[in-house]
Amino acid sequence: MSQPGYEGITVEHLTKQYHRVRAVDDLSFTVHPGRVTGFLGPNGAGKTTALRMILGLVTPTAGTATVGGARYVDLPDPLRHVGAVLEASSAHRGRSARNHLRVICRAAGLPDSRADEVLTMVGLNTVGTRKFKGYSLGMKQRLGIAAAMLGDPRVLILDEPTNGLDPEGIRWMRDLLRALAAEGRTVLVSSHLLAEMQQLADDVVIIAAGRLIRQGPVAEVLGNTAGAARVRVRTPQAEQLAAVLRDAQLQVSADPDGALRVFGADPARVGQLAFAAGVELHELIGENADLERAFLELTAGKAGAR
Numbered sequence: 396m397s398q399p400g401y402e403g404i405t406v407e408h409l410t411k412q413y414h415r416v417r418a419v420d421d422l423s424f425t426v427h428p429g430r431v432t433g434f435l436g437p438n439g440a441g442k443t444t445a446l447r448m449i450l451g452l453v454t455p456t457a458g459t460a461t462v463g464g465a466r467y468v469d470l471p472d473p474l475r476h477v478g479a480v481l482e483a484s485s486a487h488r489g490r491s492a493r494n495h496l497r498v499i500c501r502a503a504g505l506p507d508s509r510a511d512e513v514l515t516m517v518g519l520n521t522v523g524t525r526k527f528k529g530y531s532l533g534m535k536q537r538l539g540i541a542a543a544m545l546g547d548p549r550v551l552i553l554d555e556p557t558n559g560l561d562p563e564g565i566r567w568m569r570d571l572l573r574a575l576a577a578e579g580r581t582v583l584v585s586s587h588l589l590a591e592m593q594q595l596a597d598d599v600v601i602i603a604a605g606r607l608i609r610q611g612p613v614a615e616v617l618g619n620t621a622g623a624a625r626v627r628v629r630t631p632q633a634e635q636l637a638a639v640l641r642d643a644q645l646q647v648s649a650d651p652d653g654a655l656r657v658f659g660a661d662p663a664r665v666g667q668l669a670f671a672a673g674v675e676l677h678e679l680i681g682e683n684a685d686l687e688r689a690f691l692e693l694t695a696g697k698a699g700a701r
């Protein structure tokens with residue numbers, strides 16, 4: 396996937412060995428433009444190391460990572476291609492956010508006016524002249540994104556950007572990242588907070604112990620695991636309903652309280668089949684697919700401390 400104009404990220408057989416620890420182990424995955432991709436893994440899975448290799452900050456032991464078909468270090472004007480937030484932004488404590496961004500603009504040959512544009516984009520325009528030392532963690536996260544967006548990059552890479560954000564901040568982050576992806580940008584965002592990723596990402600790349608576990612659209616990854624959507628249904632005619640559901644190729648199991656649990660169908664489908672068979676229902680509850688459960692199942696036994 397390294398055709399000209401392709402603005403995704405391609406990681407191929409990427410490996411990083413630190414003495415006895417193989418932080419990243421023969422990792423390959425693709426991140427597509429126009430989508431938010433969640434990069435997921437338990438603590439110590441190798442996410443930060445992989446992101447740092449993509450950004451040319453860590454030299455791979457083996458393998459390659461390219462952004463828009465080129466290695467980061469070979470990009471002629473990297474700030475205009477790739478924006479990155481690796482940790483809560485740090486800036487000179489006595490400097491205002493606006494001046495902090497202007498310093499970066501000057502170093503990168505960008506007009507000063509860009510500082511105000513990105514401050515507005517992240518909702519810091521009214522506090523842009525306040526000193527950095529008074530900023531909350533959430534404001535620092537926003538400032539980090541503002542700095543990453545200075546060069547109007549087509550690719551955005553964020554390491555744990557929701558750390559320290561309150562629910563409103565997380566909603567804001569989700570809306571911003573989705574809007575940036577809708578403009579055709581490539582957005583790769585790492586997290587170990589799975590429930591959040593379920594709301595935020597279109598695709599996920601799941602790693603554990605440095606290796607790829609699964610990648611694909613969220614719904615697809617969830618659909619193939621125990622975390623997939625299921626329906627709980629209670630009826631005085633349990634045996635009859637179970638037979639009807641199995642005839643419809645659905646997987647059914649009985650809960651200890653006698654309720655049935657149906658996999659691979661939504662409540663509407665179960666209700667419809669029950670109605671057609673003349674089965675009386677006393678309870679019909681849909682349980683959403685759960686990334687947390689899928690993740691635990693996928694990484695079970697692979698996420699031990701290293």
Ligand SMILES: Nc1ncnc2c1ncn2[C@@H]1O[C@H](COP(=O)(O)OP(=O)(O)OP(=O)(O)O)[C@@H](O)[C@H]1O
Pocket residue numbers: 413416417418436437438439440441442443444445587701
């Ligand atoms: N510079 C280094 N020297 C030695 N070991 C390292 C170095 N950087 C990372 N590691 C090890 O590599 C493994 C992966 O670490 P990494 O920080 O990439 O994981 P992570 O998925 O980002 O975890 P977290 O969510 O906790 O940040 C860990 O075992 C870590 O201790």
